[in-house]
Amino acid sequence: MSAVARIVSASLRSSLGDSQELVADALLSGRSGVTSLPQQPPAQRELLYYPLAGKERAGGENCLHAALESCTAEAIRNSGLGQDVIARSALFLGSSSYTVADEELRVQGQQGGAMGSVIPAVPCGAMAQELAGKFSIHGGSYSFSTACTSSANAICYAMRAVNCGRIPAAVVVGIECFNRTTLYGFEGMNLLSVDALRPFDRERSGLVLGEGVAALVVTSDAHCGEQAGWRNVSLRGGATGCDPYGFTCSSPESMATVMHEALAEAQLGADEVVLVKAHATGSESNDEAEAKAMRSVFASGMPPVTALKGALGHTLGACGVVETVALLSCLRRGQVPAAVGFCTADPQLGVSLLTDTAHFSGGSVMMNHFGFGGNNCSFLLEVVHP
């Protein structure tokens, strides 16, 4: 690779607020954005959820498009890149549910009508195409559909496209908004926790879903002008792998492989990693597999490990970008947030998460993501403490 891909700006909408500052404040004070949804059929109980907290949520039931546009606009504006560069850039978008929320409203509106079709009329990829058109991004648009690794993969491919000089910059977006299909799908599989998302905790009992929209702009030094928002965050390398033998939970071996490959692409040793952001969904088997993989990769010494889903919820396909931006909002202040929801270490896991905010003085940070369909993704950030 010939260039270093830098993250020069970012924006975030989450259950903890609609700015990076609000989210950092909340994360560093150990707050959670969880709430309880009123019981509605077909659920037999009140379900926990992490809804968007900002003005987009206040604007109506389906906040998808407003949040997507405002978030993307903010990241592009703060990147300092000129429109000539943005026009030659590409859009990389990751989501699990894309426009399912729109489709639910459409079907609901047609109930009792003459058509009543449940067949989606808009392809998933239309979201990225429309967004690219709105911001005059003409270098291509790519919509990743790899379940919970969708936007993490979007980051990796954006990094490669910039590093190879194929495009001058990339706009990377992760989005997940409330929809009943996803929520009740997880409920139907008994994967949702009854009381709390407790990542890596001995008492963990499942995941809790959440909304999130985040965007970041990646470019190389050649296009990183005087006006660039950030200058201290780069993408060192990343890897994607698949485990074709467990469609709801990858094996520890395949998770470890993708972490090793990410380290190799970043030309880093495991002992050079100063922090790991675990995927840590709070589910019994996934946390166990992830912990085993981490013990294998960091056999000579486990760096500090944190996790964000206890604070932000599991934002599924958006979590790659959402958690990257949320974590960077804290790291750029020189602090690592504690893992909300983690209280008691599980001796079976052998990995503890941070229970207190920690000091961060810069270095290489591993970001791990694992999804349905055996999709695994790991990448390395390099953060220079300002």
Next chain:
Amino acid sequence: MSERYITSLASYISEVSEGGGELKELVREACGEKPRRTSRMIDLSLLGACRCALGRVSEGAGLYMASGFGNIADTSELLRQVVVDEVLPMPLTFINVSSNMSGFYVAQRLGLQRQNIALTSSSGSMESALGMALLDMDCGLVEEAVIGIVEESVYPLQEYRRAMQIPEAMPVIESSSWMVITSVASDSALGVIRLSQHYSDRRQAAEALGSIPPATHYVSADKPPPDIRQLLDARGIRALPESFSGTNASIAGCRFIQALEEANHRSLLYINCEAGGGVYLLWVERLD
């Protein structure tokens, strides 16, 4: 770009009839076993992928799949269950709706353990899947890539026709077209990718078209805009006789792979002109 070589091609494009036909049996023939607990989208993916790549690729090959509508049948069923019937989704339907589940089954059958990327694209499945595969090759991450474009339909077909606004006179098509590409030249290569490039404006694309030889035939989802059409006509680059106008870009991508497989034309061009002005060009020459 560095030249990349096509080593295998397989395409299944079929007009569908109510009930869906004998797809499971075709999959059994191609894969050596009858798939269980799989959706139609997964079956279509397995059919094309196994015909193209079973026993012909190494475990280090990357897998790149794209679709316009993805698992539209399972998505429709989930919407029916949750919104109309207000019941909890069936777990298997919910699992299979993930767009990367097709890739999971394909990777399992082909024995792949590296990249398994599922993309959705309303306007360009070909450039999405091939684009990410070529990017990984350019970065030296994979030497071999399995690339597939898959589109399914939904039953009952009348409802599907209404939702997609497909006229009665036009056939409803399902497709699963695949190719294997490598970064290493070999005597057994079927074709070479001379150009795969997305242009952010039409002037650049027009310049690139100047390097395409006159005997080339092209496939395009929609009629190219007048300026591009004029250039194609002037260079003697002709459309394949079959009309795919009005179908989506994924089907056009599948047709392109099918035309490569048929080997009736030595030089083939895939053109996708986007509404925003961008143009994607893929030019392949057969080597046999």
